[in-house]
Amino acid sequence: MTVVTQPEIVENPPVAAGNPVARVALVGNPNSGKTSLFNQLTGLNQKVGNFPGVTVDKKTGVCQLSATQKVQIIDLPGTYSLYPKSLDERVIIDLLYDPASQHYPDLVIVTADASNLKRNLLLFTQLADLKIPAILALNMVDVAEKEGVKIDVPALHKGLGVPVIPMNARKGIGIAALKILMSQQLEATPVQFYTLPQELRPLTDTIKARFGLNTDYLALHYAHQYRSLKFLTAEEADWIEALVQTHEFKSNVAQADETIARYTYINELLLDVVRVERVEKDEKFSNRLDQILTHKVFGYLIFLAILFLVFQAIFTWASYPMDLIDQGFASLNGLIQDNFNGPLVNLLTEGIIAGLGGVLVFVPQIAILFAFIAILEETGYMARVTFMMDKIMRKFGLNGKSVVPLISGVACAVPAVMSARTIENWKDRMITIFVTPLMSCSARIPVYTVLIALVVPEKYYFGFLNLQGIVLMGLYLIGFLAAIFSALLLKVLLKARERSYFIMEFPVYKMPRWKNVGITIVEKSKAFVFEAGKVIVAISVILWVLASYGPGNSFEKAEQKAIVEAKQQNLSQTELDNLISSHQLESSYAGVIGRTIEPVIAPLGYNWKIGIALLTSFAAREVFVGTMSTIYSIGEEENVSTIKNKLMMEKDKDGNPYFTPARSFSLMIFYLFAMQCVSTLAVVRRETKSWMWPLAQLIYMSGLAYVMAFITYQLLS
Incomplete structure (x- = not known):
């Protein structure tokens, strides 16, 4: 039988002097304003990496609390509870269930949507029972006020036993108070939100003793999720599995009982904490807008x-x-x-x-x-x-x-x-x-x-x-x-019998936080420039060498050939220089490579120069433009400012513009379908843990690109 205990009322959440925290985990439900809070705390001091042992991104940042104190903020994926349903959510339990980990947080900040406090407090009570020092960031208080939701913050603070900071993370309200608390050493709440049934204690006590855990609730989660915890060895997971079977532990039943017990307590708490003064006939603005924006036509x-x-x-x-x-x-x-x-x-x-x-x-x-x-x-x-x-x-x-x-x-x-x-x-x-x-x-x-x-x-x-x-x-x-x-x-x-479901919560409509938009633009543009830039510089140097030198005395022969043609055509000195550059480029190492693959791409309307660009852009699609710019810059007498003008000056053997609509649209279609991104292939390999999927993508998309580009060129020619 599940027991719901009345929590011990704490007049003031304990704040002790001591060593300042070094690592803070930011946790919350989706759409609770966690990203806005993370951006407010860290600004541009952010970076993205990977959690050890998994493929999920880890977003971290540095928060400057004072002139002499900084803390690391770890932005964890949004989740509704500590029972994970996806790879993203499993990251949270790996981090919070291993006190020996170097990434284990000194403090957890839980973001909660003030307008939907009941749902948000389920996750908070679970985290609090892990006995990690915590702060409740009561976010979006402005939205709650508009909806007529009044929250007695002191009463909530008393009932939870942790500091509660009302805030509007989008506008930066409450950030200063949060930073002051973060600079202090907080203790875990003494409130126990969920007491384990007596029949589960032999199981959890054994797990606690084996792994040296200090809370019953953490031991219970080891029993629930031993197969999902990456830090456990295979031997340890097998040991827990045998123990679970011995005690006839029914995970689904225990989880359901726990959820009911937690919501029972949350409901009782919110009766004294939350007052709703909303008139039901006043339809929410978001709902009215949704009638238009999500209309079936x-x-x-x-x-x-x-x-x-x-x-x-x-x-x-x-x-x-x-x-x-x-x-x-x-x-x-x-x-x-x-x-x-x-x-x-x-x-x-x-x-x-x-x-x-x-x-x-x-x-x-x-x-x-x-x-x-x-x-x-x-x-x-x-x-x-x-x-x-x-x-x-x-x-x-x-x-x-x-x-x-x-x-x-x-x-x-x-x-x-x-x-x-x-x-x-x-x-x-x-x-x-x-x-x-x-x-x-x-x-x-x-x-x-x-x-x-x-x-x-x-x-x-x-x-x-x-x-x-x-x-x-x-x-x-x-x-x-x-x-x-x-x-x-x-x-x-593909054959599979699993059924899929789509569950998504609609956040309320709100004005964009322009600081967050600005941070996104800067981050993404910077990533594009630096990621593409590294590849482009390397390829540009290699291309220039390949295009500026040729095998043996090929350049001398190319120059002699150009001189003979210039005399026959009575060309000026400038025209002769351009003709020499053109012949030498064709005789270079790059030209040899391009001529080798030209028969394969000729049905698509491409010459050897485009062939070189196709090869180099398999590293990254955007390299195509840099490659073409480099190739058409070799030996040019007058600097042409834009790649567009360089390509417009290219002529075919009859003196007509080379980049016709047929050839240009064929190229666009090829790049639309082709898998020309090594980074994407690498991440597909990492996500699927198999080379089969990225290789299948490469073959399928390259074949599709070739066929569709061929059809486009033939139809438009």
Whole structure:
């Protein structure tokens, strides 16, 4: 029989002088404002790594409490209880159930939504019974007040036995008080929220003795979750399993009894703590808005309109800063070439600067994309999108939760694939991981935009509809259609009997916290620049060497051939120099490699120069633009400021523009489908723990890209 004990009332939560905390874990329900609080505490002092032994991201940051005191903040995945349902949530129990771990926190801050306190306190009472010092961050008090929810904070503070800080993390209210408490050494609450039934004590006492645990509740969780705890050895897990069987421990029954007992106490506490003065006939603003935004017809139209706005903005709003970056790189190159000479100068200007400039010019477009994504998430609209798309996804064999990775894939496939671990159903998770890279990520934007600018005129309809933006949106929609139809194919091929469910809580609509949006833009753009930059610099240097030197005396022969042709055609000295550079490039090591693979790609309309770009961009898609910029910079007499102009100057053997609509759209389609991202393949291998899935992705997507690019070129030629 489960016993609910009345807690000991604590007049003042104990705060003892002593060594300051060094490590703070931030825990809370999804949509409780945990991310906003993390950003307020850490600002830009954040980094993302991995928890030891698992593939789940660990977001950490440094919080400056005073001039001399700093603490590390660990932002744990959102969860509703300590009984995990996904890989994300298992990270929490691994961290909090191993007191010997170097990552074990000195303090836990639990964020709770003040407008929905009952649900949030379940997780808090579980954490409190682990006897880790804790603070309850009573967040979103402004939302609670608007809904007529009044909370007696002193009474809540008394009943829980821990400090309670009312706050509005989005606006920074309450942060100063929280930092003061964090700078002190807090003790665990003496309140016991759940007392184990007597029949479970022999089991938990044995586990406590074996592992040296100091709480009954932690020992109970060892019995519940011994197979999920990564820090336990196989021998220890087997020992617990035998013990559980000996005591005939029924985990599901015990968990249900515990949950009922906790909610019984929470209900009794909230009767004295919370008063609701809301008039029921006053419909919430969020519900009224949801009637429009999630409408079975208008909801989809509004979503498409928002997407349309995003892609229009990517072309129109970014044009001015892109021009400035273009001019800056052109001026820098010109300045260096006017004042210095030599092979190293050529390497710097034609290789490194040309390669980097070809990609960095697209940072404004990347920043705009991430800004829109951050705003949609901050306002709460993204959750509604996943709800609406669930109805469509299920018809193609995907889980409603698959929408989150697919939408995230528009930014980057790597975190998108990792976010699929929230999907409990194995089949749905594997299908989602497999098809997510077909969504056009931000790394494809440089490829799309430079090719669209070559062949799609910058026309406006009705004064504001940009034709280039319409084409870009079309490419993204093709990627989405490819993903869901590929999922349908896998639905037929993969056999599994598991049933999947879609449960998601809608956060209330709210104005975006612009500081958080700004942090997201800076972080994501910085990651794009540095991750792409490292690859581009390395490849640009290699490419310049391969394109500047050739086997044997091939360069001398190329020069002699160019001189003969120049005499026959009566070319000027400038034209002769350009012809020599062209022949030497074709005779270089890069040219030899390109000519070798040219027969394979010729049916797609590509020459050897594009072939080199295809090879190098298998490291990362965005390298295509840097490669083309580097190749077309070799030996140029006059610095051409933009990669677009460099490609426009390329002519075929008949003197016509080489990058025709057929060739350009074929390239766009190839990059839309091709798996050209080593990082994505690596993370798929890590998430699936098998080489089968990434190799299958590589073969399937490369084959699909080749076939679709071939069809596109033949149809448009």
